[in-house]
Amino acid sequence: MAMAGRFRSTVPRVAKSLMSDSLSTHRSTVQRSLLCSKLTDPQQSRNFSSASPSKEPKIKVPVAMFGGSGNYASALFIAAAKAKALDKVESELLDLVAATAKSPTFSQFMKDLAVPADTRVKAVTEICDQAKFSEITKNFLILLADNGRLRHVDTIAKRFSDLTMAHRGEIKAVVTTVIPLPAEEEKELKDTLQEILGKGKKVILEQKIDPSILGGIVVEFGQKVFDASIKTRAKQMERFLRNPVNFDV
Numbered sequence: 001m002a003m004a005g006r007f008r009s010t011v012p013r014v015a016k017s018l019m020s021d022s023l024s025t026h027r028s029t030v031q032r033s034l035l036c037s038k039l040t041d042p043q044q045s046r047n048f049s050s051a052s053p054s055k056e057p058k059i060k061v062p063v064a065m066f067g068g069s070g071n072y073a074s075a076l077f078i079a080a081a082k083a084k085a086l087d088k089v090e091s092e093l094l095d096l097v098a099a100t101a102k103s104p105t106f107s108q109f110m111k112d113l114a115v116p117a118d119t120r121v122k123a124v125t126e127i128c129d130q131a132k133f134s135e136i137t138k139n140f141l142i143l144l145a146d147n148g149r150l151r152h153v154d155t156i157a158k159r160f161s162d163l164t165m166a167h168r169g170e171i172k173a174v175v176t177t178v179i180p181l182p183a184e185e186e187k188e189l190k191d192t193l194q195e196i197l198g199k200g201k202k203v204i205l206e207q208k209i210d211p212s213i214l215g216g217i218v219v220e221f222g223q224k225v226f227d228a229s230i231k232t233r234a235k236q237m238e239r240f241l242r243n244p245v246n247f248d249v
Helices: 002-018 032-039 042-048 067-082 086-102 104-111 117-131 135-146 150-167 183-197 230-242
Strands: 170-177 202-209 218-221 224-227
Touching: 067 086, 067 135, 067 150, 086 104, 086 117, 086 135, 086 150, 104 150, 117 135, 135 150, 150 170, 170 183, 183 202
Parallel strands: 170 202
Antiparallel strands: 170 218, 218 224
């Protein structure tokens, strides 16, 4: 009960901190041709998405992604959006990542660059056929296998999920505590964040348990981080106590 009370008293502080300045969503248009040129050669690009560009509607990624994994995720988002298969592709990628986490042998295979490209491609093709993955997911994974990028599939899948969430108007808030947040406090925090977002957006709350913060709560929301953990307070107190005291003032 005491712990729940501390959580309850923290929620208004979270709201006040998060409301201090408006959230911004960075949007940019990334041309498919530019993305694909970074991923592979022209022939592989045609194999990955063969529809005629002149008749296709322009698809914009909802959030700008950077780096190799961001480029792959953006290219996959564009291809999946054109095929109206965003949810299916996201589900298939997450299933693959989950299967990799459960199988040390499969995980090692995904990371081992010593495995010849043709062996990787053959194995991935068989896995996709057995799992009955869509052609978009299958072709994409084959592309990663051929380019030696399978070891990054978990990061790419996370970036892709970030894009699909933004496309659906969802924003993830990560709440870190020492013990699971009580249901009542979880709802109160979620409602507070939802009020900040306003209509047209939906908060997806994700709880993380981290004993290293010692107590309190840390909320990561959009570009904001509200850190009310005991660990951070202890560090602040330590810095304060280490500062020399000037008795002449």
